[in-house]
Amino acid sequence: MPLIYTIILGLVFYLAKPIKWIQRKQARIAEGAMMLFIGVLIAKLAVSSGQSISLIFKMGPALILQELGHLATILVLPIALLLGFKKEAIGMTNSIGREPNVAVVVDKYGFNSAESRGVFAIFIIGTVIGTIFISFLVTFSLSFLPLHPYAFAMASGVGSASMNAAAIGPTLAAFPGLETQIEAFAGFSNLLSFCVGIYIVIFVALPLTEKIYDWLEPKIGREALVPETEDE
Amino acid sequence: MPDLIDGSENVSVHGIFNWILLLIIFSIITVIGNYLGYKHPMTDSLIGMGILSLITLIGVWLERELPFNISSILYISVIGILIAFPGMPTSEFVLYYVSHVELLSIVTVFLAYVGIGMGKSWDEFKAxxxxxxxxxxxxxxxxxxxxxxxxxxxxxxxxxxxx
Structure with missing residues (x-):
C-alpha cells in the first residue's frame, strides 16, 4: 500500500529529530501547500464527475440519501457517555468533526464550551490518525462486505479531502474497470458532504444529538473522570 | 525557503507566483510518479496536470477575490464539472489529457504532505x-x-x- 507508506514517511521525516531539514516551518508550508494540492485532487474528481454527469443524476437518490447515513455517528454517543464524557460527547459524536463541523459547533456553543472541546479533540485526532485508519477500514471492508461498488465509492466522500483520497485508493484497486465511475461518485459525494452535509449537521444531527444526550445522560452517564478533565 | 504561503492571505502577485511555483513542483512530482507507476506518456500527463493546476488556481483566486464566503473547493468542483460536461467544446480536450493523470499518483504525492502536516498536530494529539x-x-x-x-x-x- 504505497498510500500508507507515504503518509508514514512524511510523519516520520517530521518527527525524526536527526532529520533537520523538515522542521516546524517546513511543516507549516506543507500544510499551506496542502490546501493548494487538495484543489488539484478535487479538480481531477470534478472532471470525472462532469464526464459522468448523467450517471450521477441517475444515481441521485442514493447519493443524496447516503448523506443521511453520516448520522450514524450519533450511535457512538452512548459509548462516549460510558467512557465518562459529558457535554463533550455532543461535540464529538454529531459528525465526523472536520473543518466545517468544527465551525458549526464553535459557532453554536462558543469557543470555550465543552461541546467545542469535544469537536476539537475529534478534529485533532482525526487529522493525525484519520487518513491511515480509513485506508485500513476501507481495505478491510472491501474484502468482507458484499456491498455495491458504487456504495463504497459514495461512502468514501466523508467530507474530508485527505480521508476521501485515502479511501478512494483501495476502492479503485478493488474494482478495476470502474475507475471513472468510482472517481465520479466519490468526488460528487464528498462535494455533497461539504455543501449539503453541513445543513444536515445544523438542522438534524446537532439537535438530535442533544435530545439523545438529555435522555441518555441521566441513565448511563458516569462520574466525569478526573484524568479526563485534566486532559482537556 | 521563505514563507511561501504566508503571502497568500490576500492575492498579491507575489502570492500567485508562489502558488504557481508550488503547483509546478507538485505537477512534476506527480507526472514522474504517473510515468513510473502507470507508464503514461510524460507530455500528455504534464498537460493534464497543467489543466488541473489551472482550475485550482482559478478556484483559489476566486475564493480570495469574490466577496462571498464560499470555499475554493466548491469553485474548483463547479469549474471542473463544467469543462468536462458532455457537449462542452472543452470536454474532449480536457478528458483526453486529464485521463492521462492517474488519481492515485496525485493522491500518493498529496498524502506525503498530509503526513508532514500531521506531524505538526502531534503534540496536541499526545495530550x-x-x-x-x-x-x-x-x-x-x-x-x-x-x-x-x-x-x-x-x-x-x-x-x-x-x-
Whole structure:
C-alpha cells in the first residue's frame, strides 16, 4: 500500500529529530501547500464527475440519501457517555468533526464550551490518525462486505479531502474497470458532504444529538473522570 | 525557503507566483510518479496536470477575490464539472489529457504532505487521552459504514445492477 507508506514517511521525516531539514516551518508550508494540492485532487474528481454527469443524476437518490447515513455517528454517543464524557460527547459524536463541523459547533456553543472541546479533540485526532485508519477500514471492508461498488465509492466522500483520497485508493484497486465511475461518485459525494452535509449537521444531527444526550445522560452517564478533565 | 504561503492571505502577485511555483513542483512530482507507476506518456500527463493546476488556481483566486464566503473547493468542483460536461467544446480536450493523470499518483504525492502536516498536530494529539482516540475511530467508522449501507440499500431498491 504505497498510500500508507507515504503518509508514514512524511510523519516520520517530521518527527525524526536527526532529520533537520523538515522542521516546524517546513511543516507549516506543507500544510499551506496542502490546501493548494487538495484543489488539484478535487479538480481531477470534478472532471470525472462532469464526464459522468448523467450517471450521477441517475444515481441521485442514493447519493443524496447516503448523506443521511453520516448520522450514524450519533450511535457512538452512548459509548462516549460510558467512557465518562459529558457535554463533550455532543461535540464529538454529531459528525465526523472536520473543518466545517468544527465551525458549526464553535459557532453554536462558543469557543470555550465543552461541546467545542469535544469537536476539537475529534478534529485533532482525526487529522493525525484519520487518513491511515480509513485506508485500513476501507481495505478491510472491501474484502468482507458484499456491498455495491458504487456504495463504497459514495461512502468514501466523508467530507474530508485527505480521508476521501485515502479511501478512494483501495476502492479503485478493488474494482478495476470502474475507475471513472468510482472517481465520479466519490468526488460528487464528498462535494455533497461539504455543501449539503453541513445543513444536515445544523438542522438534524446537532439537535438530535442533544435530545439523545438529555435522555441518555441521566441513565448511563458516569462520574466525569478526573484524568479526563485534566486532559482537556 | 521563505514563507511561501504566508503571502497568500490576500492575492498579491507575489502570492500567485508562489502558488504557481508550488503547483509546478507538485505537477512534476506527480507526472514522474504517473510515468513510473502507470507508464503514461510524460507530455500528455504534464498537460493534464497543467489543466488541473489551472482550475485550482482559478478556484483559489476566486475564493480570495469574490466577496462571498464560499470555499475554493466548491469553485474548483463547479469549474471542473463544467469543462468536462458532455457537449462542452472543452470536454474532449480536457478528458483526453486529464485521463492521462492517474488519481492515485496525485493522491500518493498529496498524502506525503498530509503526513508532514500531521506531524505538526502531534503534540496536541499526545495530550488527548485514549478515550478520545476510541471515540474518533468509532465516529469515522460510523460515518463510513452509515453512508455505505444507506447507499447500498438505495442502489439495490432502485435496481442498479452490481456491475
Amino acid at each position: 488527548l487521552g485514549w478515550r478520545a482516540v476510541v471515540i474518533t475511530i468509532l465516529v469515522i467508522a460510523a460515518t463510513y459504514y452509515g453512508a455505505a449501507i444507506v447507499a447500498h440499500i438505495v442502489l439495490v431498491l432502485t435496481g442498479v445492477p452490481a456491475v
